[in-house]
Amino acid sequence: MKKTLLSVIFLLPVAAFSQSITGRITETGNGVSYVEVVAIKDQKKQTALSDEKGNYSLKLFENGNYNIKLIQDGVEISNKDIQINGSVKQDFLIEKKKEKQIEGVTLTSRKKLIERKADRLVFNVANSVASQGMDGADALATTPLVKVDDNTGVSIVGKSGVAVMINDRMLNLSPAELVTYLKSLRSENIEKIEVITAPPAKYEAQGNSGLINIVLKKNQNLGWSGSLTTSLQQQTYTGTSNSATINYQNEKLRSSLKLRQNKYAKHSYENYWIEGADGLKSNDNRRDFGDGLGANLSIDYQLGSKSSIGFIYDYGFGHSNMDIVNTSNYFQNSSYTNTLFTDAAHRGTSMQHTASAYYDLKFGKQDNKLSITGNYFSNVPDTTINFTTTESSGDRFVVKSPSMVDYKIYSGQADLTLPYQFAKTETGVKFTNFDNNSKIAYQNLTNGSYVTDPLKSNEFDYNEKNYAAYISFEKSFNEKWSAKAGLRYEYSVVSGNSLTSGQQTENSYGNFFPTAYISYKSNENNTFNLNYSKRINRPGFRAINPYRWYININSYFTGNPFLKPSINHNIEFSYIYKGKLSASAYFQRTVEGFGQLATLKNENRISTFENYYNQNSMGVSLNYSDTFFKKWEANYSANYSYMNTDVFATDAESRKGSSYDFDIQNNISLNKSKTIQLILNYWFRLPSNSRNVYMDFAGSFTSGLKISLMERNLQMNVMVSDIFKQGKSVGKIYYTTGIHSYNNYYDARRLNLSVTYTFGNRKIKGESRNVNFEEKSRAN
Numbered sequence: 006m007k008k009t010l011l012s013v014i015f016l017l018p019v020a021a022f023s024q025s026i027t028g029r030i031t032e033t034g035n036g037v038s039y040v041e042v043v044a045i046k047d048q049k050k051q052t053a054l055s056d057e058k059g060n061y062s063l064k065l066f067e068n069g070n071y072n073i074k075l076i077q078d079g080v081e082i083s084n085k086d087i088q089i090n091g092s093v094k095q096d097f098l099i100e101k102k103k104e105k106q107i108e109g110v111t112l113t114s115r116k117k118l119i120e121r122k123a124d125r126l127v128f129n130v131a132n133s134v135a136s137q138g139m140d141g142a143d144a145l146a147t148t149p150l151v152k153v154d155d156n157t158g159v160s161i162v163g164k165s166g167v168a169v170m171i172n173d174r175m176l177n178l179s180p181a182e183l184v185t186y187l188k189s190l191r192s193e194n195i196e197k198i199e200v201i202t203a204p205p206a207k208y209e210a211q212g213n214s215g216l217i218n219i220v221l222k223k224n225q226n227l228g229w230s231g232s233l234t235t236s237l238q239q240q241t242y243t244g245t246s247n248s249a250t251i252n253y254q255n256e257k258l259r260s261s262l263k264l265r266q267n268k269y270a271k272h273s274y275e276n277y278w279i280e281g282a283d284g285l286k287s288n289d290n291r292r293d294f295g296d297g298l299g300a301n302l303s304i305d306y307q308l309g310s311k312s313s314i315g316f317i318y319d320y321g322f323g324h325s326n327m328d329i330v331n332t333s334n335y336f337q338n339s340s341y342t343n344t345l346f347t348d349a350a351h352r353g354t355s356m357q358h359t360a361s362a363y364y365d366l367k368f369g370k371q372d373n374k375l376s377i378t379g380n381y382f383s384n385v386p387d388t389t390i391n392f393t394t395t396e397s398s399g400d401r402f403v404v405k406s407p408s409m410v411d412y413k414i415y416s417g418q419a420d421l422t423l424p425y426q427f428a429k430t431e432t433g434v435k436f437t438n439f440d441n442n443s444k445i446a447y448q449n450l451t452n453g454s455y456v457t458d459p460l461k462s463n464e465f466d467y468n469e470k471n472y473a474a475y476i477s478f479e480k481s482f483n484e485k486w487s488a489k490a491g492l493r494y495e496y497s498v499v500s501g502n503s504l505t506s507g508q509q510t511e512n513s514y515g516n517f518f519p520t521a522y523i524s525y526k527s528n529e530n531n532t533f534n535l536n537y538s539k540r541i542n543r544p545g546f547r548a549i550n551p552y553r554w555y556i557n558i559n560s561y562f563t564g565n566p567f568l569k570p571s572i573n574h575n576i577e578f579s580y581i582y583k584g585k586l587s588a589s590a591y592f593q594r595t596v597e598g599f600g601q602l603a604t605l606k607n608e609n610r611i612s613t614f615e616n617y618y619n620q621n622s623m624g625v626s627l628n629y630s631d632t633f634f635k636k637w638e639a640n641y642s643a644n645y646s647y648m649n650t651d652v653f654a655t656d657a658e659s660r661k662g663s664s665y666d667f668d669i670q671n672n673i674s675l676n677k678s679k680t681i682q683l684i685l686n687y688w689f690r691l692p693s694n695s696r697n698v699y700m701d702f703a704g705s706f707t708s709g710l711k712i713s714l715m716e717r718n719l720q721m722n723v724m725v726s727d728i729f730k731q732g733k734s735v736g737k738i739y740y741t742t743g744i745h746s747y748n749n750y751y752d753a754r755r756l757n758l759s760v761t762y763t764f765g766n767r768k769i770k771g772e773s774r775n776v777n778f779e780e781k782s783r784a785n
Contacts, residue, residue, distance in 0.1 A: 024065040025092050025370070030055045030075065032099040041076040050481075053372075064371055065089055066426065075099070117584025118630050119149060121532045124489055124522045125201040126150065126579070126587065130192060131222070133630075133638065139711070139722065140234070140759070141190030141219065145169075147640060147670055148198045149587055149628035151217065152688075158183050161202060161215040162626050162644045162666075170218045186265065186299070188246060191232055191761060196222045202591070203520065203538035203575055206475040206491025207420070207431055210518040210541050229253050230765035239756040242270035242294070252765075257307040263300065270294035271752035281743020283605045284336030289329055295353075297323030311367035319359040327351040331557060335608045343608060347557040349392035358383045374422040382414040394557045402558050403450035412546065413440040428480040431491075439469040445552040463552035464504040465566075472496045477520070489522040495541070501566045503551055510566045516541060532581040540573040544599060548614040560610040569616050572596045587628045595620040600696065602657060603738075603745060617655040618696060622648035624664075636679075640670040650696045658739040662694020680713040684724065689731070697739045704731035705753060720761040727753040 026044065030037045036059025044051045046069055053063040065071070068090050075083035075097060083097055120127040128148045146153040150162045161167050169183060171190075199218040201208075208216060231251040238244040246267040253260050275289040298321070305315040331347040363378040390406040420433035447461035477491030496515035503509070522536040550564040573596075579589035596619055603612045624646030632638045644666050652659040671685040689704030709724030732753035738745040 024068050024089050025063060026065065026071075026073070026087065026089060026095055027062045027092070028060075028094050028096040030059045030061060030097045030099065036060065037077070037099060039077075040082075043074040043076060045072045045074070046070065050484075062372065119581060119584045119587050119628070121534055121579060121581040121587070122524070124203065124205050124520075124536065125199045125218075126581075128198045128200065130195045130197055139192045140188040141192065141195065142184050142187035144190075144192035144195055145187060145198060145217070145219070148200060148217075149630070149640070149642060150200050150202070150626060151198075152668075153184065153187075159217065161200060161217070162624070168216050170216060172221055173218055188236070188248070190219070191234065191250075191763075193763070194221050196220045202577055202589075203522070203536045205489065205522070206477045206493040206518070206520050207433065209473070210493055210495055210516070210539070211543055228765065230763075232761060232763045234759060234761040236757060236759040238269070240270075240752045240754065241272035242292075244269035244271075259305045261301075261303045265299040266297065268296040273751045274749065276748040277745070279605050279743055279745050281605070281740075282338060283607060284339065284743075285605055285610065286334045286336075288332050291330075292328045293326070295323060295325040297321065313365050315363050315365075317359075317361045319357075321355070321357040323355055325353040325355065329556075333557065333560070337607070344397040345394050345557055345559065347392050347394045349390060349556065351388065351390050353386060353388040355384060355386040371424050373424070376420045378418050378420075380414075380416045382412070384410075384412040386410050390555065392555075392557060404555065404558065405448045405450070405455050406446065406555055407448075408443070408445035408552075408554075411440075411442045414438070428478040430476070430478055432476040433474070435471075435473040437471040437473075439467070439546075441465075441467040441546045441550070443467075443550050443552060445554070447553070447555060459505065461553060461555070462505060465550050465552055466502045466504065467546065467549065468500050470498045485526050487524045489520075491520045493518040493520075497543075501549065503566070506551075508551065508566065516572070530583045534577075534579045536577050538575045540575065541570050542573060542598075543570040544568045544614065548599070559608045562612045565614045568599055568614050569597055571598045571616065585629060585631050589626045590624070591626075592623045593621070595622075602655060604656065604742075615655055617657055618650050618652045618659075620648055620650045620696065622646055636674040638672040640668075642668045648695060652697065656740045656742045657697045658741055660694060660697050660739060662699070664690070664693035664695060664700075666690040666693070680717070682711040684709045684711065699737045699739070701735035702731070703733060703735070704729070706731070718763050720763075722757070722759045724757045726755050726757065730754050
């Protein structure tokens with residue numbers, strides 16, 4: 006009886022989908038990929054997408070008369086009534102698109118510039134004239150809610166950080182490396198950019214940051230293609246960057262090789278002063294310079310009609326250097342006590358390896374999908390800080406501080422997609438292991454020899470194991486209502502061991518992370534979304550490593566091995582009107598938030614990380630994108646937020662305050678063919694507050710020209726950034742013991758010249774498959 010019951014249970018889905026329609030969609034003899042096939046019967050819809058060869062397969066609930074629609078890029082291109090009885094084969098031939106001209110006016114159908122899905126905002130880069138002819142970093146900067154900065158990296162409005170993916174494959178580079186990598190991409194290769202402010206259960210719960218997914222255009226034709234880009238950047242010093250991409254595809258193999266190189270140098274200054282019982286006035290005159298090389302190889306091979314394997318490897322090598330001249334004047338009760346003059350040279354070398362291998366399999370009549378992925382990451386940064394400090398008394402100290410860090414991360418995961426009738430179901434498991442071994446020495450030059458100071462040196466071993474499992478359900482109830490919900494569980498085991506001091510830490514914890522989304526589309530012009538997510542923000546490795554980075558004999562940075570992760574709750578309501586106006590309101594609750602704090606005791610300045618605040622924040626974001634007079638493409642955004650920070654257990658001061666920032670982007674075509682375009686962009690932030698920090702006015706005005714030649718195969722850009730030199734970082738940090746003020750500038754005014762040449766089959770784009778490797782960012 007039990008066997009019979011089990012048989013009935015397992016045969017029910019098969020019986021329910023014993024009807025199907027299959028076929029091929031072609032245009033001028035070639036298969037047309039990613040066309041949506043919609044079958045409608047009695048107001049019930051079922052959909053499928055054609056594959057890269059134009060083949061499609063759609064399982065149906067029952068026999069009967071169906072209306073079959075084909076939708077491409079949001080436009081209906083075919084409509085046909087078909088009688089279904091069992092399995093039916095039906096091919097579709099699409100007539101070559103023709104532009105209709107009425108009294109000299111060309112009418113074309115385009116996707117909306119901005120779309121809203123249940124869990125993300127979609128910016129269709131391919132439909133934005135302003136976003137063409139630029140690198141990936143600049144294209145990302147034109148996206149609503151997103152900001153790109155050479156120093157701080159990529160951020161989303163209302164979020165403390167962000168992770169960036171390419172076709173769902175996590176990049177997870179340091180902020181500077183991420184911007185460099187994005188500059189090796191071309192906007193012509195980008196189909197759309199997805200801004201995920203509340204990541205669903207499939208993704209790691211790590212970080213109070215959203216996700217940005219850059220979706221590259223799909224391969225269309227066989228053969229070779231590629232591009233070459235060279236850029237010259239003039240700040241105080243001259244920098245260069247170059248990139249090359251070569252793609253190849255045949256019937257089964259898809260491959261892409263990307264090479265990148267950069268060399269940079271800039272002049273920066275940092276002024277920092279502390280007003281309190283113990284006072285300090287510090288000035289850094291700094292030169293940052295370095296270089297980098299990188300290569301990215303991706304290979305995807307089709308084993309059969311329903312299975313494929315792939316391999317992705319990324320290599321990066323570079324130098325990161327600083328020459329710093331520092332003057333530090335010390336005070337007690339406003340009376341001068343001492344001056345330190347420090348001449349420091351930071352020399353760093355880093356080598357990174359990232360490898361991912363995967364196997365994808367579709368099975369069953371419902372096209373269930375199983376993906377198995379393995380990831381490996383290794384980074385071995387080697388840094389030496391040499392400094393000479395001279396006191397006002399004439400005493401002189403010469404110090405060498407070499408450090409070596411060895412990061413290794415490996416993970417394995419399995420993801421299963423089950424497109425059931427009641428809901429699309431996704432489930433999966435993941436295991437990640439972090440290993441970090443760090444060594445740092447503090448060596449004084451004594452009698453002509455360097456002698457190690459054991460009290461200021463350290464060796465630290467760290468291991469973290471994370472176990473995760475998730476399940477999510479997505480359902481479209483009708484043309485107006487859809488929903489998505491998921492639950493993720495993560496369990497972590499952490500151990501740290503300071504081999505020098507003998508200090509050991511052990512910890513383990515587990516958490517559930519729910520996510521929920523509701524979407525309502527009242528008509529083609531109005532879409533409403535509501536979502537909730539719970540996140541965890543685990544500290545990066547340097548934040549928990551207890552060894553010290555000295556910048557002079559009295560000042561150092563150190564980590565805190567007892568630092569705990571913070572928990573974040575996020576609620577967001579958003580609205581899209583006609584794909585032009587987007588608005589969102591959000592609320593966030595951060596519990597046991599952590600950050601870097603600085604204290605001054607006598608002449609010893611110590612910067613470390615602490616869990617020191619709980620915070621409620623809320624905000625509103627508005628964005629409007631439109632084209633005027635067929636030549637002027639505009640993108641305007643405004644953001645307001647209010648926060649209430651409650652500080653505990655430290656000298657930081659509890660504060661309330663608001664933040665305001667605005668972004669104005671204009672792209673004006675100067676000729677009819679739109680091959681010459683004028684850029685006028687201005688970003689600015691009014692005086693604002695965040696946590697215990699007050700930030701003064703900051704802004705950046707950018708202008709330039711984009712020129713396309715040789716049927717748009719040759720692209721030349723000339724841009725000048727921060728023309729009025731408003732990109733300074735000025736503000737105050739409030740403590741109960743005094744006020745810390747800063748005034749910094751990082752050489753933001755620059756001239757950038759770039760030339761890109763595209764060759765071969767321009768429709769083909771390199772393969773970039775979905776691989777999630779989010780954890781790597783914590784090593785940077």
